[in-house]
Amino acid sequence: MSDQKNDIEIIQKIISGDQKSFDILYKKYSRLYFLTCIRYFKNRQEAEDLVQEAFISIFKSLKQYDHTKSNFSTWSNRVVVNVCLQQLRRKNIFRDVDDIIDIAQNVVVEPTAVDHLNLKDLTKLILNLPKGYRTVFNMYVIDGFTHKEIGDQLGISTSTSKTQLMKARKMLQLNLKSTEQLPNGSYAYGR
Amino acid sequence: MPMEDRYKELFNDPNLGNEDWLEPRPELLGSIKAELYPVKKDRRVLYIFLILGILTALFISYFVFSSENSNSVGELNNTKLEETSISENLEVSKSIVPIVEETIEASEINTSKKESTAKSPISNFKQDKINNEITKSPIKKNKLNSESYIPVLSSSKQRPNNFNNTSLKENKAQNILTTEELDQNVLKFISPLTYLKTINPKFLEYTFDNPNLNLAVKNFDSSIKLENKNSKAWGLEVGSGYMITDFILNSNYLAALNPADYTQEPGTGQYVQLGIYKNLNDRLSLKLDASYSRTVFNSGHNSQVIYSLSDENLDQSIRYDMPMATPLGFINSEIVIERASGNIEDQTDIVVDLQNQHKLNMIDLTAGADFSLINRNKLQLNVLSSYGITYLVNVENEFRSFTPTVSGFNSGASQITADQENINSLLPVFDLGVNAKYEIREGARIGIKYVFRSNLNPIFELNDFNSSMKRNQIGINFQLDLN
Missing domain, CATH: 2.40.160.20 (Porin)
Structure with a gap:
């Protein structure tokens, strides 16, 4: 049985009140949702709180999920991102999107450099970005928002979004370059 | 693979089984489920509370209504049942006739027996008058009434004996006729008594069931002191x-x-x-x-x-x-x-x-x-x-x-x-x-x-x-x- 078919079956059972199916769904997706929340918030505790809020949101919206339009993992992860953005709005973090950081120009990084890094290292690289850069990078590169959508969500202009993304990329390349220069080339992100 | 595609692929892959560092704390599932599934528990408590409340209300209402019914509606129904059974029950009719006639004597103490028996018992009945007096000054008047009734009741004990002197068949025939009349008259009779019933429903009970009116009056008297309208x-x-x-x-x-x-x-x-x-x-x-x-x-x-x-x-x-x-x-x-x-x-x-x-x-x-x-x-x-x-x-x-x-x-x-x-x-x-x-x-x-x-x-x-x-x-x- 494919993942999507399996997901639909689980969802139907959850809707009909089966708590064990919810446990299965949680085990399957909690890491992905946690990873998503971690990308937006460095604080592990805060990320866990958001995972909780996200699961509640997903649970309440399960009846609205249309499996013909998108995979459950894509749909549900978008719910998680929206929960993160809602939290950012609550904390009025968007005022920091214009963090000014001197970024060295003309950084050259091998395109395949990221292939050598594992998920943990890449997460660490993203988390090292300032909040504004990180938010725009996450939304555009990983979560697939357009610049217009980012502008609408964050209350910034499209051009600001583009600028932020450009700066984020440069900073990420710079960090990636310095990672390559490390003896073991590894970051640590633990509990 | 371009850097951004690598990010997109890695971070959207649901298969993160080996990434233990992404495991949220174990209690998280419990707290999520506590948020998602407490409703039944909460509602259960609410339902229990509501059911208990309703039961309590019903319980109290039962006593309130049952005590009222036994004193009013139920009593009235019982009385009607007794009325309808008058023609069938000689004993009951016996108990009614003397009371009514005795009451006539009580209300018209100076009237001759012939006059009073010739008239319809109920038409001669002056209970309304008594009722009015009771209404105006219940306790005092009732005391007076009860005193005035006692000798009458004592003297009128001869009446049932006279009644019993006729043969059983005659008695029955006589009583059927009498009670048919009474059925009609008793219904009229009920109406003024309904007022008394609202003050003290036991009055009716005693009136119909107990030939000794003195008891009814006494009971009426004492209960009036306790009742608050x-x-x-x-x-x-x-x-x-x-x-x-x-x-x-x-x-x-x-x-x-x-x-x-x-x-x-x-x-x-x-x-x-x-x-x-x-x-x-x-x-x-x-x-x-x-x-x-x-x-x-x-x-x-x-x-x-x-x-x-x-x-x-x-x-x-x-x-x-x-x-x-x-x-x-x-x-x-x-x-x-x-x-x-x-x-x-x-x-x-x-x-x-x-x-x-x-x-x-x-x-x-x-x-x-x-x-x-x-x-x-x-x-x-x-x-x-x-x-x-x-x-x-x-x-x-x-x-x-x-x-x-x-x-x-x-x-x-x-x-x-x-x-x-x-x-x-x-x-x-x-x-x-x-x-x-x-x-x-x-x-x-x-x-x-x-x-x-x-x-x-x-x-x-x-x-x-x-x-x-x-x-x-x-x-x-x-x-x-x-x-």
């Missing part, structure tokens, strides 16, 4: 008044809002109330109340925005999405900050003072008891307690003002784009209060009532944030006994 009355209560509502934020919510100089005012408003009550006795009554209330309050806090020239519109303004906190949760709004002066830096931090007004419309349904502590002359002091539900009909939010605290910037347009989402619109509620009442006429009272009303669940709940609502109501009320 309004002690078991149903009644209506209407009221209206002023209320102050406090919203109490929990420590997490308050701690999160304090850095933004969060302020809120107690809500003020009015309520109207309509209720019915049932007096169980002179002191205790049960009541059901419905009330509608409207309360208004303000809240506000600061928020910081960055005015960046690069984001500025052609009309020298910037539109911001502005999430705002209220005692009932978060609302979203849009504000426009206009730049008045010409020369500013590329980016300016602006603190904005945000003020909102909220209006709550609520309906409360409560059931409870009212106990009279003091009952002297026409004054009563009652304590009351009740449980029920509050239904939050709606919340109206209004953006009152926002003020940039940096010179050179003005507030432009503003609007609320999204209302609170995490409001519990149905809440259990508990009341405690006092009601000082003054009897303006028999069965009608006016009072001043204070009620402390506390909702037992938070009205707003989101993760670690919640707020609850407590109300203080003071108003006047008018009570009218219906029977």
Whole structure:
């Protein structure tokens, strides 16, 4: 049985009140949702709180999920991102999107450099970005928002979004370059 | 693979089985499930509470009605049954005929036996007269009546004996005719007695069942002293008044809002109330109340925005999405900050003072008891307690003002784009209060009532944030006994 078919079956059972199916769904997706929340918030505790809020949101919206339009993992992860953005709005973090950081120009990084890094290292690289850069990078590169959508969500202009993304990329390349220069080339992100 | 594609692929892959560092703490699943599946448990408690309440109400009602029925409706039905069975039951007819005839003698003590028996027994019956006398001065007159009846009853004991002198068949034939007449007359006879029944239902019972009227009169007499006409009355209560509502934020919510100089005012408003009550006795009554209330309050806090020239519109303004906190949760709004002066830096931090007004419309349904502590002359002091539900009909939010605290910037347009989402619109509620009442006429009272009303669940709940609502109501009320 494919993942999507399996997901639909689980969802139907959850809707009909089966708590064990919810446990299965949680085990399957909690890491992905946690990873998503971690990308937006460095604080592990805060990320866990958001995972909780996200699961509640997903649970309440399960009846609205249309499996013909998108995979459950894509749909549900978008719910998680929206929960993160809602939290950012609550904390009025968007005022920091214009963090000014001197970024060295003309950084050259091998395109395949990221292939050598594992998920943990890449997460660490993203988390090292300032909040504004990180938010725009996450939304555009990983979560697939357009610049217009980012502008609408964050209350910034499209051009600001583009600028932020450009700066984020440069900073990420710079960090990636310095990672390559490390003896073991590894970051640590633990509990 | 390009760097960004690698990111996208890696971070959207649900298969993260080996990434143990991404495992949330084990308790998280438990706390999520506690959020998602507590409803049944909570409702179970609520249902138990409601069922217990209903059972208690039914239990009390059963006793109230059964005692009433046994004294009134049920008694009347029994009497009618006896009436219909008169023609079949010789013994019963015997017991009726002497009583009626004896009563004739009692009321017309100077009338000859021939005259009285020649007339219809009921037409000669002067019970109305007696009733009127009893009504005017029940205790005194009854005493007199009972005294005057005693010798009559004693002397009239001959009548049944005379009656019994006829043969059984004759008796039966005679009695059938007599009771047929009586059936008609007894129905007429019931009507005036119905009044007596309302004062003391046992009067009928004794009248029909016991040839010794003296007992009935004695019983009537003593019970009149105990009965209070309004002690078991149903009644209506209407009221209206002023209320102050406090919203109490929990420590997490308050701690999160304090850095933004969060302020809120107690809500003020009015309520109207309509209720019915049932007096169980002179002191205790049960009541059901419905009330509608409207309360208004303000809240506000600061928020910081960055005015960046690069984001500025052609009309020298910037539109911001502005999430705002209220005692009932978060609302979203849009504000426009206009730049008045010409020369500013590329980016300016602006603190904005945000003020909102909220209006709550609520309906409360409560059931409870009212106990009279003091009952002297026409004054009563009652304590009351009740449980029920509050239904939050709606919340109206209004953006009152926002003020940039940096010179050179003005507030432009503003609007609320999204209302609170995490409001519990149905809440259990508990009341405690006092009601000082003054009897303006028999069965009608006016009072001043204070009620402390506390909702037992938070009205707003989101993760670690919640707020609850407590109300203080003071108003006047008018009570009218219906029977």
